[in-house]
Amino acid sequence: MGQPTPSRGLYIATFGCQMNVYDSDRMAGLLAPLGFELVDDPEHAELILINTCSVRRSAEHKVYSYLGQLKELKGRRGRLLIGLGGCLAQQEGQRLLDQVPHLDLVFGTGVIHRLPELIAEAAAGRRRALTELDGPAAAAPLPIPPRPGIKAHLTVMRGCDNFCAYCVVPHTRGREHSRPADEVAAEAAALCAAGVREITLLGQNVNSYADPGGGDFADLLARLADTPGLWRLRFVTSHPKDLSDRLVEAMASQERVMEQIHLPAQSGSDRVLKAMNRRYSRRQYLDKVSRLRRRVEGLALGGDIIVGFPGETPQDFQATMSLLETVRYDYLFSFKYSDRPFTRAAKMNGKLSEDIKARRLAELQARQREISLETHRGLVGRVLEVLVEGPAKHGQGLVAGRSRCGRMVNFTGGPDLIGRVVRVRITEGRVNSLVGRLNQEEVQRHDTNDR
Ligand code: SF4
DSSP states (O other): OOOOOOSEEEEEEEOSSHHHHHHHHHHHHHHGGGTEEEOSOGGGOSEEEEEEOOSSHHHHHHHHHHHHHHHHHHHHOTTOEEEEEEHHHHHHTHHHHHHOTTOOEEEOTTOGGGHHHHHHHHHTTOOEEEOOSSSGGGGSOOOOOSSOOSEEEEEOEEOOSOOOTTOOHHHHTOSOEEOOHHHHHHHHHHHHHTTOOEEEEEOTTGGGOBOTTSOBHHHHHHHHTTOTTOOEEEEEOOOGGGOOHHHHHHHHHOTTBOSEEEOOOBOSOHHHHHHHTOOOOHHHHHHHHHHHHHHSTTOEEEEEEEEOOTTOOHHHHHHHHHHHHHHOOSEEEEEEOOOOTTOSGGGOSOOOOHHHHHHHHHHHHHHHHHHHHHHHHTTTTOEEEEEEEEEOSSSTTEEEEEETTOOEEEEEOOGGGTTOEEEEEEEEEOSSOEEEEEOSSOOOHHHHOOO
């Protein structure tokens, strides 16, 4: 049986980072009182919102291509409204409305709270682009989504003051702004009251969080870890220069803070790190990694690497490859450098050809796949605690969930396990996931101990 068509269907296409996933959830929450209900097929929508990313050129291309696909649908269904938000909207604003006639509204990253007004205007035939960054947006938290599920994101800070030479984020998301800890704690409590058991705290530079009332990110973690009903707390993305000893100790001491950190190095070459304006050296980065691994048992460490930054020599690239060998990331997101508007790197000399960038990326990714596989095979025989999220993507009768350190684990099990934490013995390591067998002795502790 198909999904019943609600009176006002809302389809949200989300591109890019978890911050966009969070914002999309909040859009759904904001529009629910107007009768909009999420649908999983744009054909059933009265309103389609596209939440965009512009952090890389390829991400931008994907958005334009998707937008192009919607032209035919809009032509067929005249009353359909199409809105575009997120970083690309912030970056391009009115230009998008001028260039794309089938677009009805454009809204920047700081004006989501004004969506109801923009939608009403669009329905009345007035197309509008609104992209101010610092409006009254920050004053009122947006409502949580109607059915948040077992895992949820929670944005604790927005924007970035770092101005890495390649990055458009400070231009599309504005300067750093931390939410008051009381507000964050209230949102965490509301999410857990609605059934959420795992929260991932979000910020472009999450570990530079500073409560306007005093207190740093380590304090916030300690406070949120006590949220009734919460089992698991994660956070992303951390800047190496802001990784304090206090934060490492908070990770080591708080049972509900998971053993996982995403700590992008971007390059292993000091020369490139300086040109990128990353404000740490290779040595400093490696020292922080060692401290984390010493203090947080079972830690999974992820990173980002950009290959082919302007002026990157073969020696610089080899320094990045050697960083990979030393750190042995558990998972890695890696990209080819691309020029982004407004950035310093876009004006730099020494741009590398696509061919060189592609070859370096392929070499890096091939080695990382080997490392991930070796690491995952090393886990065979271990028993991991897994929060079961749902049916596995591939395979009949399988469920999937994540371990405390964030690894995806697939194993035989039924829908009764969904939403529970169980113990799984690992039987096979793959590049991106693990396969296991449900341990008879399940962890009931979380089920029965909802403090
Ligand atoms: S820390 Fe650097 S890469 Fe990260 S969002 Fe800020 S400017 Fe961009």
